[in-house]
Amino acid sequence: MNSGILRQMRPTFVYALLGIIFMFAAPQVLQLFTIINLTTAIALAVLALSLALIWGYGGILCFGQVAFFGLGAYAYTISAINFGGSTWAILMAVMITSAFAAALGYFIFFGRVSDVYLGVITLTVTLIFFSLIRRTSGPEYKIGNALLGGFNGVSSPPINLPWNPTSFLFPEQVFYVAMAALILCYVFAGWLVNTKFGRVCQAIRENELRAELLGYDTRLYKLGIFTIGAGIAAIGGVLFCNGVGRITPDVFNLYNAALTIIWVIVGGRGTLIGPIGATFALFYLTSALGGQSVLNNNLVLGIILIFFVLLVPKGVAPTIIDWVNARRKKAPGRVRRRRGSRGEGAQ
Amino acid sequence: MTRQRGDVVVETRDLCMHFGGVRAVDQVDFTLFDRELRCLIGPNGAGKSTFFKCLTGQLRPTSGEVLIRGQEMTGAEPFEVASLGVGIKTQVPNVFDGLTAEENIWLSARRWHGDARARALTAETIERLKLGDIRRMLVGRLAHGQRQWVELGMVVAAEPWLVLLDEPAAGMTHEETFRTAELIEEINKTSALIVVEHDMQFIRMISRTVTLFHEGRILMQDTMEAISADKRAREVYLGHRA
Numbered sequence: 001m002n003s004g005i006l007r008q009m010r011p012t013f014v015y016a017l018l019g020i021i022f023m024f025a026a027p028q029v030l031q032l033f034t035i036i037n038l039t040t041a042i043a044l045a046v047l048a049l050s051l052a053l054i055w056g057y058g059g060i061l062c063f064g065q066v067a068f069f070g071l072g073a074y075a076y077t078i079s080a081i082n083f084g085g086s087t088w089a090i091l092m093a094v095m096i097t098s099a100f101a102a103a104l105g106y107f108i109f110f111g112r113v114s115d116v117y118l119g120v121i122t123l124t125v126t127l128i129f130f131s132l133i134r135r136t137s138g139p140e141y142k143i144g145n146a147l148l149g150g151f152n153g154v155s156s157p158p159i160n161l162p163w164n165p166t167s168f169l170f171p172e173q174v175f176y177v178a179m180a181a182l183i184l185c186y187v188f189a190g191w192l193v194n195t196k197f198g199r200v201c202q203a204i205r206e207n208e209l210r211a212e213l214l215g216y217d218t219r220l221y222k223l224g225i226f227t228i229g230a231g232i233a234a235i236g237g238v239l240f241c242n243g244v245g246r247i248t249p250d251v252f253n254l255y256n257a258a259l260t261i262i263w264v265i266v267g268g269r270g271t272l273i274g275p276i277g278a279t280f281a282l283f284y285l286t287s288a289l290g291g292q293s294v295l296n297n298n299l300v301l302g303i304i305l306i307f308f309v310l311l312v313p314k315g316v317a318p319t320i321i322d323w324v325n326a327r328r329k330k331a332p333g334r335v336r337r338r339r340g341s342r343g344e345g346a347q
Numbered sequence: 348m349t350r351q352r353g354d355v356v357v358e359t360r361d362l363c364m365h366f367g368g369v370r371a372v373d374q375v376d377f378t379l380f381d382r383e384l385r386c387l388i389g390p391n392g393a394g395k396s397t398f399f400k401c402l403t404g405q406l407r408p409t410s411g412e413v414l415i416r417g418q419e420m421t422g423a424e425p426f427e428v429a430s431l432g433v434g435i436k437t438q439v440p441n442v443f444d445g446l447t448a449e450e451n452i453w454l455s456a457r458r459w460h461g462d463a464r465a466r467a468l469t470a471e472t473i474e475r476l477k478l479g480d481i482r483r484m485l486v487g488r489l490a491h492g493q494r495q496w497v498e499l500g501m502v503v504a505a506e507p508w509l510v511l512l513d514e515p516a517a518g519m520t521h522e523e524t525f526r527t528a529e530l531i532e533e534i535n536k537t538s539a540l541i542v543v544e545h546d547m548q549f550i551r552m553i554s555r556t557v558t559l560f561h562e563g564r565i566l567m568q569d570t571m572e573a574i575s576a577d578k579r580a581r582e583v584y585l586g587h588r589a
Binding site for chain 1: 443444462
């Protein structure tokens, strides 16, 4: 029934197409500095996408999604230094992070840890990484040839062409890679939520007991989407340390952990494009605020969060979708288009 | 599947469920035969729902055994019980509020079948339960009775050979209750059923054999007429109603 999935993924393809246009147009009109900055924003958008997937569709409020992001970045950097090339390092980053998430998730989901404690555990894991890596500044803390560097972090080797370690990509090329990765991850996530697996995950989000009573082993599904989300976050981490040029333990701090949640709240749970858009918007807002000294950056972010929680609790994208749907229904004399046979797919 | 009418499909041996000092279910030996329709009745706190939850894996019994089709299922997870082909409806409607009625039912059918068959089965179930008007509505926006029906639809769509219903008619209108009784009769043509109920009228509509719970134990097991006629049963339960 592939045609059905493709039909439900139509909005996903539309956004992916817009992304492709942006990918090729942006370097033509924007300055290199902006492009380098954009690469970082794209990396963060991949992180937001991963949380949008596991929280918005899997119902798993992971407060430490940034742990997988940072772990991916560190795994990439350390592997790239040791292997002398990025090809296997990228794969290692995704695999190590997913394996770590699978192990952590196994104890959480098969131990039937409740939602609140899941948030606490994942946040704690993030902060443990933060404290642990900050203390690795001596020369004795090295993995292979890579010094961990404590709170100064490690400088990350740039991505090179596959199996050609001497052909480093230039910042503009890294932008293409990042944008392509974001689009691919987005389409993959959009496809995933429309598969049987994705639909069962949404069912579990709605009512875990009912999903169990239908005969689904909810622990396996939750572990699955959690692990996949961690893998996507790791890809974001790889892009991030490429955009910035180094990775420091600050990636694991409380501020970043909370920021990820804010992107998804503002963008809207239950959509994938919303959190991606919110990440870009808030990233540029933060940059703009950084250029002035009248208002404190965190204060503004706090106000935005409170505004959304109180007044737009569903987030931007779902609110717009509801509004459009309501208007479409009201519009007189128009033949109402039939929606996909099983409701709205991924947006 | 070789099943015969006389086969035992559910059996509990010496089943106990204690909460602290409260013996919610106490040494219950229970047997259900294939294609049987059994009602569990009893006053509030008699242990019917606790017994039900022990059968469905929602509670792990303190001691004793639960066997479903001869398989030891004591303390199994709910999905393991459901995976045997058991359809379960809980007391409080357990539905997927954020999904449409159609999606709810599809998720049940899809557990057992490929997508094409699941869709056909979903359409069939919607037709059969007359849910056509609400199929595309979010279940969270439906009235209580309609939600109950969506949940019954989920049970039916899985084509279970054993159906466990906890107060299926609770909160339904008279018309809906009547239709539920009809549906139960229909389900009973192909599957065994255990129905926990309060509504005496409803039980009279569907009942064959009734098991009367009292203080965690089985007090009587007979036809509704016999139970209505029994003095002890009237005292514990029916006295103030019938």
